[in-house]
Amino acid sequence: MKRSVRGFLLILLTASSLTGIQAQGTVQENAQLPPKEWFILDPAKDKVQGVSVEKAYNTILKGKKSETVTVAVIDSGVDIDHEDLQGKIWVNEKEIADNGIDDDNNGYIDDKYGWNFIGGKDGRNVEQDTYELTRIYVTLKEKYGDIDPKKVRKKDKEEYNYWIKVKEDFEKTYDEAHQQYNFYSNLRDNIVRFHVLLKAYLGVEQLSLDDLRGIDSQDSVILTARNIIGMIYQNVGEDADFDNIAKELDGAVEHFGNQVNFAFNTEFDPRAIVGDNYNDPYEKGYGNNNVKGHDPSHGTHVAGIIAANRNNELGIKGIADNVKIMVVRAVPDGDERDKDVANAIIYAVDNGAQIINMSFGKSYSPQKEAVDKAVKYAESKGVLLVHAAGNSSKDIDNGKNFPTKNYAGSKSKAANWLEVGASAWGEGEDFVGNFSNYGKETVDVFAPGVEIYSTTPNNNYESFNGTSMAAPNTAGVAALLMSYYPELTAFQIKDIITKSSRKFEHLKVTRPGKEDLVDFRDLSISGGLINAYEALKMAESMVMDKKN
Known part of the structure; x- marks a missing residue:
């Protein structure tokens, strides 16, 4: 079977080490494409290496009640008007929209749906930024x-x-x-x-x-x-x-x-748009309430994977059926800044997010101390952080991919952090995304991240590829666990997701960025692929044991 035009171009882009925002630029495509929603399907029933979400809804979750979970998406922005995200966007009920007053006294004026840390008070927004x-x-x-x-x-x-x-x-x-x-x-x-x-x-x-x-x-x-x-x-x-x-x-x-x-333009500096004191990494209150930004494609795609309406017969089915997406814009076309990442995490925690998805990354972090403090704050509040491992085909045990769960100047690590690599739909040598970072001591688990079909702006849908897609797959499963088993802590949920991950005996895969074969178990700490059905089974057992 011949490849599509898009497939050929993806080959060219991959060969050229196109990384982008850790999303649609990094790709892997086989001659035969999987079903559009392959990532929520079941290996035994559907013959693809999905995470068995549909199986979970039809069995373990059938007839069960759930509680609403808030997932913050720190990203490029989200199209909150998308048809498949209606009713799925977090709303700050304490804030009166567009009255120019900080009604809830949280330091952010008119933050009805979240906040934009890369915008100015005059309404302008940072679009591109430097690395x-x-x-x-x-x-x-x-x-x-x-x-x-x-x-x-x-x-x-x-x-x-x-x-x-x-x-x-x-x-x-x-x-x-x-x-x-x-x-x-x-x-x-x-x-x-x-x-x-x-x-x-x-x-x-x-x-x-x-x-x-x-x-x-x-x-x-x-x-x-x-x-x-x-x-x-x-x-x-x-x-x-x-x-x-x-x-x-x-x-x-x-x-x-x-x-x-x-x-790479040494003369380009858009920070004046924001109008903050950039030398103060702990400054707060800057930005504006435009959570869409100029191009929310990446963030909208991430949000759809987690939360797209499962019952409206439109587009796709998200993983979690009772979830709200809090939109926090902090990622431009270029590298996010540590100050904005730290404030985005703190904002999400302070406003009730239980899970934070972070599908972004970079190789340098000059203000890591500020980010570490924000991560520790989230850890102290029991908020789960899910981070994309990156798309550089590298072993990040020996490289840099920030933000990271490793605290600077210390051997300690954040206990509320999941680092996620990207998998594909088959069981062969191409099972791991050829762009995905990996690490036996750094990456916790793998999740679907190749040819992921989800929401894009203006009521559209597209397939993107990257660890940016693997992270929300994992955040979605975490949201399912929190929603149906609210007594579980973020730390228990992290433990369940890794321990319940599916293992593949003797599966040899092509090492990302190389030509040699490596045991899939050696690419992450858990050595496994997330599975919603198995995770929910484990959660059910844990809760029942505690009750008994």
Whole structure:
């Protein structure tokens, strides 16, 4: 079976290490796609490696009463008007909408549906932002950019060595992004032209792979055209729509263009829009109440996985049937800032969130102390934090992916934290998303994160891929447990989710980012895949034992 045009483009993007916001940019696609809602289906009944949500509703949960659970989604924003999220958005009942007064005295004016920490009081919002790497690079360059290494003071040696590392990382990744931007820009601009050129060169109305293989030319343009069109034919088919492919490539051009023009741009700093004192990581009260933002695609997709209405015969079925989504916007197109992440966590906790989903991450965290304090605060209040492990195909036991459950300057870890990697729908070597981070000592569990179909803005639905999708799958299962077994603590629920995860004896999978095979059990602490049915069974048993 031939691949779709989208499948071919996803291959290109994956090969180019496209990471984006840890979501739709990182992909893996087999020739045959699974059912749209495969992630809630059951392995035995449906022959896909879903988390058995439907089985749970039809058995364990049938006739059971539940309590409403509030899940905060810290993300790019959520389309709160989406048809499949109606009745599923948290509402601050103590706040009167748009009266310009902080009615509930929580420090945030008119926060009816949540809060936006990357907006200004004048209503403007941060859309793009730089990478944290860029911000650190700019700061340290002012101090060490022109200094003679021999004149670095002894007390500054450690920071200077850090500057050298940052400089190398920045220059390397910027160059890679610029190369990718040029590659995809040229490919988009030339792909239709190459197709027309080869048909004219061969004097045919319709090209075939045999025609391409028969080209014997010393002309570099003809050879380049042959190679690119041949690659498309091999992956998409000889009836490929080249105009459509060119349009689809616009996404890659936009992504790498944003990296070059914004994320790695040392002259770009949108923070003035927010109007806060950025040097004070503990400042509160800044931002605005626009929880949608300019592009809430990512956050809306995450929210749908957790909470899309299961009974309205529209779109999709979310995992949890009695849940409210609290929208907290803190993630731009670029890297989130530690100050905003810390405040987002605190806001969610203070306003009643029981679970916080965090489908974002970055490689540097200069204000980690502030984030750690917020995580400890959530831990003290018994709030479960669910975090995406990242999409860099890396072993994060030996790398960095912030925020993290590891507290700085200490060997202690947050006990209320679940770090989640991404799985696919089959049992073979491709069972793990080829983009997913992993770690025997860092990642707690895996969950579906490949070809996940969910809500997107303006009443649309799309399939995204990434650990960003695996995290809300896990948060959704956690919400189910809290909803039907409210006597359980966040710490017990974390324990249940990991211990009840499905194990796969002798399953060898392709190590993400590599070609070697590794035992799936060695990619996470639990060595398993989340399963709602098994988790609910364990919860039921735990509650009954306690009653007896």
